Amino acid sequence: MRVKLKYQRPRSQVKQMxxxxxxVTTQIPLISPLGCILDEWNRPKETLPTTKMAQTNPMxxxxxxxxxxxxxxxxxxxxxxEFTSSCSNVSxxxxxxxxxxxxxxxxxxxxxxxxxxxxQFILERGEYPRWDAWSGSNAYHIxxxxxxxxxHSANHKESKITIFEKENFIxxxxxxCDDYPSLQAMGxxxxxxxxxxxxxxxxxxxxYPGYRGHQYILECDHHGGDYKHxxxxxxxxxxxQIQSIRRIQQ
Numbered sequence: 001m002r003v004k005l006k007y008q009r010p011r012s013q014v015k016q017m018x019x020x021x022x023x024v025t026t027q028i029p030l031i032s033p034l035g036c037i038l039d040e041w042n043r044p045k046e047t048l049p050t051t052k053m054a055q056t057n058p059m060x061x062x063x064x065x066x067x068x069x070x071x072x073x074x075x076x077x078x079x080x081x082e083f084t085s086s087c088s089n090v091s092x093x094x095x096x097x098x099x100x101x102x103x104x105x106x107x108x109x110x111x112x113x114x115x116x117x118x119x120q121f122i123l124e125r126g127e128y129p130r131w132d133a134w135s136g137s138n139a140y141h142i143x144x145x146x147x148x149x150x151x152h153s154a155n156h157k158e159s160k161i162t163i164f165e166k167e168n169f170i171x172x173x174x175x176x177c178d179d180y181p182s183l184q185a186m187g188x189x190x191x192x193x194x195x196x197x198x199x200x201x202x203x204x205x206x207x208y209p210g211y212r213g214h215q216y217i218l219e220c221d222h223h224g225g226d227y228k229h230x231x232x233x234x235x236x237x238x239x240x241q242i243q244s245i246r247r248i249q250q
Contacts, residue, residue: 065250066106066150068123070098075129086149089114098145101128107154107202107248109217110134111147117235120215122204122248123148136212151202151248153219159201159247161218166194167229179246182209192240198225202248205233209243216242 066085072078072095081093090098091114098110103125112118119142121134128134131143158177165171171194180186183193193205198220207213216233219225223232230237 065155066108067104068106068108068148069102069104070095070145070148071100072096072098074099074131076100076102076127083148086116086147088116088147090146097143098148099131099143101134101145102126103128107151107250108148109151110145112142112144112236114146116147116149118142118144118146119236120217120234121145122215122217124248125250136215151217151219153202153221154248155250156201156220159203159249160199161201161203161245162197162199163188163193163242163245164195164197165190169195169197169226169228176245181211181244181246183243183245185209191243193242194240195229196227198227203245204248205242206244207239207241211244211246213241213243217248 067082069080069082070090071080077100079095081095087093101110101123103123105125107125108123110121110123112120119135121136123134131145132141134145135142160175160177162173162175163183164173172189174188184191196205196218198218200220202217202219204211205216205218207215214236216237218227218233227233230240
């Protein structure tokens, strides 16, 4: 009489195979035919940022705490798109113009033209239902916003700027660490500033008192913080007139 023996693996091998199976099922995500990552119930995950956000020209190594949503119509209507990094030309995203926007994270700077040129607009956290909400009381109305980028140095806890009477850091100077709605009222003898050094943080300078007129955003991580001439304030700077200044903070 023949006896048929049933082979059984050693318990140690069985345990190793079970551990390997658990590792595979927990570490390797399931992929649907549409390319979506599936959760444990084989349903597409709905919170993947790559399917919800457009990222144009991302900064290398870090996404940063920035998020802005732009719309091609006023009052947050029409086509919308979210960004977590800079956009040099909204027309490349099938936008003719940006007519309303929401800043959800960080502080941004908007530009009248593509490639970060033209009038500048400080965009702090909040909602901007129309173009005049960000252009403020500029010398002339600007209904265009064609490029924008985050301000990386705006999260500094300390801010410091030194303004100079003349170009190339010559003449009278004044170190500023606070907001000034009127430089002349606080002791600056002139309605113009020749040059500026940004030691810490980011600042927005205004053409007129009370934070009115053209805006010039100056950052410690641009030009090495040195702005020797008004031409370095921006392509729209036609005068050295600056009469109010304030810090940019997250």
